[in-house]
Amino acid sequence: GAGVSQSPSNKVTEKGKDVELRCDPISGHTALYWYRQSLGQGLEFLIYFQGNSAPDKSGLPSDRFSAERTGGSVSTLTIQRTQQEDSAVYLCASSFGAGTSSTDTQYFGPGTRLTVL
Amino acid sequence: AQSVTQLGSHVSVSEGALVLLRCNYSSSVPPYLFWYVQYPNQGLQLLLKYTTGATLVKGINGFEAEFKKSETSFHLTKPSAHMSDAAEYFCAVSAIRTGANNLFFGTGTRLTVIP
Numbered sequence: 070g071a072g073v074s075q076s077p078s079n080k081v082t083e084k085g086k087d088v089e090l091r092c093d094p095i096s097g098h099t100a101l102y103w104y105r106q107s108l109g110q111g112l113e114f115l116i117y118f119q120g121n122s123a124p125d126k127s128g129l130p131s132d133r134f135s136a137e138r139t140g141g142s143v144s145t146l147t148i149q150r151t152q153q154e155d156s157a158v159y160l161c162a163s164s165f166g167a168g169t170s171s172t173d174t175q176y177f178g179p180g181t182r183l184t185v186l
Numbered sequence: 187a188q189s190v191t192q193l194g195s196h197v198s199v200s201e202g203a204l205v206l207l208r209c210n211y212s213s214s215v216p217p218y219l220f221w222y223v224q225y226p227n228q229g230l231q232l233l234l235k236y237t238t239g240a241t242l243v244k245g246i247n248g249f250e251a252e253f254k255k256s257e258t259s260f261h262l263t264k265p266s267a268h269m270s271d272a273a274e275y276f277c278a279v280s281a282i283r284t285g286a287n288n289l290f291f292g293t294g295t296r297l298t299v300i301p
Contacts, residue, residue, distance in 0.1 A: 073229065102288060102289075104289075104291075111291055111292060111293035111294060112276060112278075112289075112291035113291075114288035117287055117288050119287065125287070125288070128288065174232050174235070175232070176229075176232075177222075177229035177230040179227070179229045180229060
């Protein structure tokens, strides 16, 4: 079956603009994660959704960042008033559950490369 | 708090030589540990993971890792490197036992295989 897909694959924007990044998880996966991969910072957790529960937003770096997940499937990460330090690859992952059994492995999408000029 | 440290941002080995990528972790609770690989322009792929039980974990593509609590390590090894192993490798620890579900990643090790 299809893996995790993300769009766009590349996004170039000007400082101060808002951007939306999209993630389509694997069908049937209840858990969805956003991570950010940037030079010098490695991979950082941003936000986590599990079913209909309130999301874990503990990794969001500022209130300019928000995410939603509609209908328990597709997720959109929104960055408002982008800054140059927001430039990074934004990775989405999904898992069937949210534990540590073999079905709970996080499967990653190819990422969206965001460049803020 | 959970964190991992990967020693060596770049590792070069000759084709056929042993691959050893180092990872040390810090965790306030018994850790769940993972190795992921990232090929150019691709997403992360799980190589192997340790949760409980046997401390020597075998993964895909001939890789394995051993959980050593006394050394707080989870080094990744492969007896004989192949050209196709050239990629970036990430060690990660899960916060699952603290009630969270996210992964904490190391900064990655880029493996180069010399023909």
